[in-house]
Amino acid sequence: MGMFDPEVLPLIFAALMGVSILLYVVLDGFDLGVGLLFPFADEAERDRMVASIGPFWDANETWLVLAIGLLLVAFPVAHGDILTALYLPVAVMLIGLILRGVAFEFRAKAPLGHKRPWDVAFWSGSLMTALSQGFMLGMYVMGLEWTWAKVGFAALTAGALAVAYSFIGAAWVILKTDGVLQRKAVDWAKGGIWGVVLGMGAVSAATPLVSQRIFDKWFSFPEVVALAPLPLMSGLLVALLWLALRRLPTANDSFAWFPFAGATVLMVLGFFGMAYSFYPYIVPERLTIWEAAASTESLSIILVGTLFVLPVIMGYTVLAYFIFRGKATKLSYD
Amino acid sequence: MDTLILSRMQFAANISFHILFPTITIALGWVLLFFKLRFARTGDRKWMNLYMFWVKVFALSFALGVVSGITMSFQFGTNWPGFMETVGNVAGPLLAYEVLTAFFLEAVFLGIMLFGASRVPGWLHTLATFLVAFGTTMSAFWILVLNSWMHTPAGYELRDGIVFATDWWAIIFNPSMPYRLVHMLLASGLTVAFLIAGLSAYRMLRHDRDPAVATGLRVGLMIGAVLMPIQILAGDMHGLNTLEHQPQKVAAMEGNWETQGNVPLLLFALPDEAARENRFEIGIPSMASVILKHDPAGVVPGLNDFVAEDGTVMHPPVAPVFWSFRVMVATGMAMLVVAWAGMFLIWRRGVEALPRPYLMGVTAMTFAGWLATLAGWYTTEIGRQPWLVQGVLTTKQAVGDIAAGMVLSTLLAYLAIYVALLAAYVGVIFHLARKGGVLSAPVTSPGMQPAE
Numbered sequence: 055m056g057m058f059d060p061e062v063l064p065l066i067f068a069a070l071m072g073v074s075i076l077l078y079v080v081l082d083g084f085d086l087g088v089g090l091l092f093p094f095a096d097e098a099e100r101d102r103m104v105a106s107i108g109p110f111w112d113a114n115e116t117w118l119v120l121a122i123g124l125l126l127v128a129f130p131v132a133h134g135d136i137l138t139a140l141y142l143p144v145a146v147m148l149i150g151l152i153l154r155g156v157a158f159e160f161r162a163k164a165p166l167g168h169k170r171p172w173d174v175a176f177w178s179g180s181l182m183t184a185l186s187q188g189f190m191l192g193m194y195v196m197g198l199e200w201t202w203a204k205v206g207f208a209a210l211t212a213g214a215l216a217v218a219y220s221f222i223g224a225a226w227v228i229l230k231t232d233g234v235l236q237r238k239a240v241d242w243a244k245g246g247i248w249g250v251v252l253g254m255g256a257v258s259a260a261t262p263l264v265s266q267r268i269f270d271k272w273f274s275f276p277e278v279v280a281l282a283p284l285p286l287m288s289g290l291l292v293a294l295l296w297l298a299l300r301r302l303p304t305a306n307d308s309f310a311w312f313p314f315a316g317a318t319v320l321m322v323l324g325f326f327g328m329a330y331s332f333y334p335y336i337v338p339e340r341l342t343i344w345e346a347a348a349s350t351e352s353l354s355i356i357l358v359g360t361l362f363v364l365p366v367i368m369g370y371t372v373l374a375y376f377i378f379r380g381k382a383t384k385l386s387y388d
Numbered sequence: 389m390d391t392l393i394l395s396r397m398q399f400a401a402n403i404s405f406h407i408l409f410p411t412i413t414i415a416l417g418w419v420l421l422f423f424k425l426r427f428a429r430t431g432d433r434k435w436m437n438l439y440m441f442w443v444k445v446f447a448l449s450f451a452l453g454v455v456s457g458i459t460m461s462f463q464f465g466t467n468w469p470g471f472m473e474t475v476g477n478v479a480g481p482l483l484a485y486e487v488l489t490a491f492f493l494e495a496v497f498l499g500i501m502l503f504g505a506s507r508v509p510g511w512l513h514t515l516a517t518f519l520v521a522f523g524t525t526m527s528a529f530w531i532l533v534l535n536s537w538m539h540t541p542a543g544y545e546l547r548d549g550i551v552f553a554t555d556w557w558a559i560i561f562n563p564s565m566p567y568r569l570v571h572m573l574l575a576s577g578l579t580v581a582f583l584i585a586g587l588s589a590y591r592m593l594r595h596d597r598d599p600a601v602a603t604g605l606r607v608g609l610m611i612g613a614v615l616m617p618i619q620i621l622a623g624d625m626h627g628l629n630t631l632e633h634q635p636q637k638v639a640a641m642e643g644n645w646e647t648q649g650n651v652p653l654l655l656f657a658l659p660d661e662a663a664r665e666n667r668f669e670i671g672i673p674s675m676a677s678v679i680l681k682h683d684p685a686g687v688v689p690g691l692n693d694f695v696a697e698d699g700t701v702m703h704p705p706v707a708p709v710f711w712s713f714r715v716m717v718a719t720g721m722a723m724l725v726v727a728w729a730g731m732f733l734i735w736r737r738g739v740e741a742l743p744r745p746y747l748m749g750v751t752a753m754t755f756a757g758w759l760a761t762l763a764g765w766y767t768t769e770i771g772r773q774p775w776l777v778q779g780v781l782t783t784k785q786a787v788g789d790i791a792a793g794m795v796l797s798t799l800l801a802y803l804a805i806y807v808a809l810l811a812a813y814v815g816v817i818f819h820l821a822r823k824g825g826v827l828s829a830p831v832t833s834p835g836m837q838p839a840e
Contacts, residue, residue: 109499112454116487116495122461123487126472127480134469138788141466145798148459149805155455156809159448164812165819349552352477356484363488367496374496377507 058354064347066357067128068336070364071121076325078117080222080318085111087223089154089180090216091242092173099235100173104158106230106382111158113371115151128353132336132346139198143186150182181216188215188253195261197338210256217249222321225313228302230382236310240302243313247295250317254288254324261331265339268331281330288323291316392787394795395467398802402460403769404762405806409453411761414528414573415580416446417521419607424517428510437600438607441824442584445817447502452813454495459802467795468776470786475551475777478544478559479534486530494523525573532572536565538777539768540633551780563633567626568768574619575764577611578723579757584608585730586754587821589747596824602739605750609734612727619720624679630768631680634778635689636702637771640709642676643669647690651676659706664692704773708766716763723756755814 085107092100125133137144153175161172192208193200224242227235262269272281295316298309334342347353420439427435461483464471472479500508500516508516543558544551553559585608591601631638643659643666644651652671659666674684681688694703726749733742776783 109503112451112498113492113495115454115458116492119458119461119491120487122465123484126461126465127476127484130472130476130480133465134473134788137462137465138469138790141790141794142798144462144466145801148462149801151458152455152805152809155451156448156812159451160812160816163444163448163816163820165816348480349477352481352553355481355553355556359481359485359488367488367492370496371492374499377500377504 058350058357060350061344063350063353063357064128064343067124067347067353068333068343070360071124071128072325072329074117074121074124076322078114078121079325080321081110081114081117083219083321084222084226084314085114086154086180086184087219087221087246088226089176089223090184090220091223091227091239092177092180094242095235095238097169099238102231102235102382103227104161104176106227108158109374109378111155113374115155127356128348129336129343129346130348132341135337135341136194136198139200140190140193143189143193147183147186147190150179150184150186153179154183155179180219184216184219185212188212191215191257194338195257196264197340207256207260211253214249214253214256217246218253219249221246221250222314222317225317229310229314232303232307232381236303240299244296244299247292247299250320251292254320257324258285258327261328265331267339271331284323284327288320291320291323295320391790391792391795392784394792394799395787395790396783398467398795398799399460399463400769401799401803401806402456402463404765405810406453406456406460407761407765408758408810409449409456410524410528411576411579411757412449412583413446413453414524414576416442416449416583417517417524419580419584419611420446421514421517421521424514428514434599434603437598438604441600441604441820443502444820445583447498448813448816450494450498452809456806467788467790468786469788470781471776474549474781474786475538478537478541478551478553481553481556482530482534482537482559486527486534490523490526490530494520494527497523528572528576529569532569533560533562533565536568537562539568539772540564541777541780546780551777564626564629567622567629570622571619571626571764574615574622575757575761577615578619578720579761581608581611581615581727582723582750582753582756585612585727585750586752586756587817589742589750590754590818591821591824592742593744593747593751594822598824601824605742606734606739609727609730609750612723613731616720616724616727620724623720628680630771631689634771636691636694637704637709637768638680639689639691639694640704640706640771641713641767642680642688643706643710644676644688644690645692647687647693649677649685649687650674651680651686651688653679654710657710659710661706702774704771709771712763712766712770716760716767719756719760719763723753723760726750726753 088103088107091103095103125136157172157175157179161169161176164172189208189212192211193204195211196204196207221243224239224246227239228243231239262272271277295313298312298316302309302313304310332338334344336343336346420442423435423439423442426432427439497516497519501513501520504516505513537559540563541551542562543553543555545554546552584604588601588605588608591598592605627638627641639645642651643654643657645664645666650673652669652673653675654666654669654671656668656670657666658668677684677686677688680686691703691706695701730742730746730750733746772778774782774784776786
């Protein structure tokens with residue numbers, strides 16, 4: 055019966071999970087990035103940067119909850135494998151998320167003079183979160199095995215993702231501010247773009263080397279031709295971003311949107327590359343999405359709700375971003 | 389210590405920390421909506437000042453609830469993989485619906501509620517406040533459905549040791565769900581009632597003349613006075629429901645070892661599990677039988693019925709359940725007395741003339757709701773042991789195979805952070821209360837000015 059076919063259902067859920075992760079990386083990516091850039095800003099600039107993410111960060115983080123929720127519910131056999139293998143980086147990430155999430159609220163309400171420690175907590179929490187997520191990405195690409203070489207690779211992707219997040223964070227600041235802060239953000243973005251290049255390059259180079267299967271998927275004919283646009287478009291986009299950053303900010307603030315849009319498209323391209331490489335596995339080379347899927351009845355129950363609810367969520371999320379469009383002003387409850 | 393006990397401690401620490409904040413946000417959302425609507429109706433700025441003050445506490449509580457909730461959702465996978473692998477077909481959809489129907493709603497509209505007042509029309513801001521309150525309550529609904537199902541599973545069948553859902557209606561409306569949900573929602577209302585009353589009393593003690601302070605105190609005490617008797621009734625019905633479905637838990641709550649009639653209501657005892665008896669018992673004869681069976685001779689199940697032939701104990705550890713139950717009841721009784729005494733004093737003298745010792749007492753009870761909620765939570769959750777899902781899965785079966793050292797190190801890290809954050813939270817809300825007078829200065833009114 056079509057969509058509720060036991061063959062198709064796990065595929066739909068893998069796609070839903072992928073979309074959640076992608077939305078998370080873009081959305082929480084920029085607010086994590088803003089946190090990472092804290093040490094480079096003075097106090098007034100930090101206030102303004104926090105104001106630019108204030109209405110959004112909570113909802114952004116929810117995509118991670120949905121992604122992990124879908125992993126738990128749709129692929130119960132895989133989640134144990136993945137999460138127990140990543141026990142320590144998950145713990146580091148959670149502590150980071152706790153620190154930055156509360157620091158954000160506390161810094162606005164704490165007694166005068168207590169702001170600075172909360173700023174440090176916000177920055178270090180963002181850093182712990184970004185590094186551990188990058189580390190997990192690296193470990194996943196390496197097949198979730200703890201050897202020195204693989205941990206070393208994961209350390210590389212950890213750094214790269216943190217820098218990449220600060221790139222998209224800087225792109226967000228370019229979009230949401232003006233004046234001196236905007237000019238600063240352009241400089242930050244110029245540094246941060248190397249994290250994107252390094253991270254995407256490292257993952258793209260390492261993945262086919264780790265797995266013969268993935269190597270064959272990419273480098274056999276005619277796939278190699280069909281897939282060529284993916285790296286080519288990424289390269290072109292990076293070049294365009296670089297050109298744009300050299301000209302930004304413009305006098306009438308035109309193209310302030312471009313770095314953020316470009317970063318988003320880059321992440322989408324990278325995501326499709328990853329998805330193509332690992333399909334149909336959910337635990338690399340060990341467990342396919344069909345082997346890991348929950349029962350058809352339970353998946354159907356969730357899918358019915360998801361199909362009704364997800365468009366509504368998307369709708370009011372867009373509404374929230376629309377309401378808070380334009381340059382960020384002082385964060386105020388008034 | 390082994391991975392099982394460390395994982396249990398870690399989860400207990402996490403959930404104890406987490407539950408403090410939804411307990412506040414669930415009811416505080418509705419109270420904020422009430423303030424907003426009163427302001428719209430009367431135009432009296434004190435209601436707006438109340439909104440402006442308590443929305444800050446709400447934002448802080450919400451952030452702490454979210455981050456500790458995320459931690460919990462990951463711990464299912466990192467520490468308890470057996471849980472989802474065994475009951476994922478039931479637990480999964482319930483958790484998914486929580487995220488889809490409640491979590492996003494709260495998180496997105498919270499942004500509009502907190503920062504959108506000057507950007508959206510008044511009605512949309514009020515709607516956002518409503519949706520956040522509704523979302524937190526929906527969240528509580530789904531989580532309590534799942535939690536209740538773990539206590540009183542229904543609507544499923546086992547195939548090769550894995551749970552498969554057969555009747556979603558029976559799963560959602562499982563036998564203990566309505567009692568547990570009502571009990572928890574009332575607990576949230578009472579926690580917020582005493583939080584509002586306590587901080588308002590603190591501000592009155594500091595001679596804060598803002599009219600919002602006296603109103604806050606009156607509203608808080610009134611909510612407490614109205615909800616407490618309902619809570620006692622709901623708690624009693626919840627207890628009878630537990631007796632029907634988890635008699636071993638009630639036996640531990642009562643410290644009753646033998647199945648017998650004329651069971652006394654123990655006021656004090658030190659349950660000794662090794663000797664399988666109580667020391668230093670002080671009780672009211674036959675009273676437990678009267679409460680549980682409405683008959684002095686009523687036979688109440690005893691703990692000794694839950695020891696298998698081979699000596700395996702299938703009832704919970706007795707002392708923690710026995711004592712946490714008593715802490716919950718005693719705190720509830722204190723809340724009843726304080727709230728009703730407050731109503732009486734306000735009726736006789738007015739809220740401005742409340743005696744200082746009474747205000748100090750109310751201030752001391754600012755977090756009474758937390759104490760009662762935690763104690764109640766321990767009663768029901770420790771009382772479920774050794775089962776994770778009653779009759780289906782034991783806690784021991786669900787734990788993951790992780791090195792004990794890793795669990796210990798993360799446990800210590802979490803504990804350090806939780807203690808620090810709890811201290812910061814309490815410190816900051818009292819700090820907000822101290823500078824609360826600032827808010828009585830003229831403020832622009834959220835949602836009362838035209839949209840840009």
